[in-house]
Amino acid sequence: MIRPKILGLLGLLGLLAVLAVARAGASPNDAQILKFENVNLDGNGYAFYYETSDGISRQETAELKHAGTAQEAIAVQGSVKWVGPDGVHYKLNYLADENGFQPEGEHLPRQETSSGMR
Numbered sequence: 095m096i097r098p099k100i101l102g103l104l105g106l107l108g109l110l111a112v113l114a115v116a117r118a119g120a121s122p123n124d125a126q127i128l129k130f131e132n133v134n135l136d137g138n139g140y141a142f143y144y145e146t147s148d149g150i151s152r153q154e155t156a157e158l159k160h161a162g163t164a165q166e167a168i169a170v171q172g173s174v175k176w177v178g179p180d181g182v183h184y185k186l187n188y189l190a191d192e193n194g195f196q197p198e199g200e201h202l203p204r205q206e207t208s209s210g211m212r
Contacts, residue, residue: 125150139168149177159191167192 125148132142138158145151154172159165169191176184186199
């Protein structure tokens with residue numbers, strides 16, 4: 095005969111296994127915001143950061159450059175991290191300014207230089 099304590103423990107382990115399987119199949123729509131910060135830099139830019147329960151985090155800052163001139167522009171710099179469906183952790187750093195969008199990440203293809211080295 096199995097003791098009641100062992101039955102209770104087996105029931106608890108079964109419940110935990112069901113919950114773990116259910117969590118693994120959770121929809122990205124179920125993610126919760128864990129942290130959020132947003133700062134307006136007196137009309138000269140902004141900064142924000144957020145982190146969600148599904149492993150996504152993003153931070154970005156922007157700065158107004160050459161204010162009041164014909165070259166006035168905003169420069170944005172940031173990064174985003176996430177866990178892909180393949181379970182791999184990704185990180186993308188980026189800069190967007192007068193030279194365009196410039197992404198960097200280990201997962202991105204790299205352009206070969208004239209010497210053939212990456």
